[in-house]
């Protein structure tokens with residue numbers, strides 16, 4: 001291989017992947033970038049921040065604020081894992097209201113979306129189709145029915161399987177990814193517009209996430225299609241360490257969200273299928289009803305969440321629970337109304353929560 005062709009085929013493509021993107025070049029440069037720390041936010045008419053209510057999505061919002069984003073273009077999307085039909089199997093019960101208070105505090109709109117019946121409804125599917133998606137939009141809530149002409153009725157009757165494959169670990173795809181995609185695909189306001197879709201994954205969380213691109217076309221991008229919908233997916237904190245995440249929350253005086261104050265390392269589902277023994281022991285101690293409901297389903301299905309065939313109560317019995325000392329956070333965790341502050345009041349000291357830097361297994365990676 002000549003020196004020139006080596007440059008053309010190896011060196012230059014590698015550099016293109018590594019340099020931060022001057023986003024004005026997006027039409028001429030390849031649109032997938034492994035690193036894209038700095039992009040031009042002014043290019044977009046809509047900026048959607050997927051807001052779980054956890055530290056990484058809050059850090060993503062704070063980061064674009066620091067970059068000088070026009071906040072009038074920003075909106076938050078939150079997927080209710082348990083839906084709105086009465087199930088309380090997976091989510092923290094205050095999480096929906098926490099997100100409402102967060103959106104009020106940042107003065108940006110928040111739109112919820114969910115799979116009708118939530119996690120529990122999908123898990124109990126038996127020879128039937130998945131239920132509709134419910135999507136909040138600026139014009140009101142819309143119901144998106146399933147196309148029963150495509151595919152056959154299905155049966156789940158078991159918890160999602162632990163693993164990286166989204167096919168068997170169906171909760172992430174059925175309750176978050178699909179809901180987000182349909183929300184993008186079914187709103188006319190995005191047609192002919194440039195949309196930036198922001199999520200808060202970080203490379204250091206897992207070997208799988210280490211391989212993510214920082215900027216790429218979103219699966220719902222139709223920039224060359226009839227609808228002319230340009231959708232970029234950007235992960236602004238992908239290269240950040242956990243120290244950087246906590247630091248931006250500290251600098252902006254955002255109080256650490258409740259799950260971290262209780263000892264959880266991640267703020268995803270409270271009863272996540274990836275929870276380790278210590279987290280289950282803590283749930284059994286402080287939220288026994290939630291552990292009991294999960295164990296009952298394991299019994300009913302004849303299949304445990306754990307691949308080792310031990311149910312969550314047996315798993316819990318093998319570890320010591322956290323001793324929760326933050327009684328204010330504990331009391332809040334039992335209420336579906338979030339009544340604590342989002343920002344510290346003047347003169348209050350920011351406190352690193354016990355869950356920070358913990359390696360205790362919880363949350364999907």
Ligand code: SF4
Nearest residue numbers: 171268269272273364
């Ligand atoms: S947090 Fe856990 S249980 Fe909840 S959707 Fe993600 S992987 Fe599934």
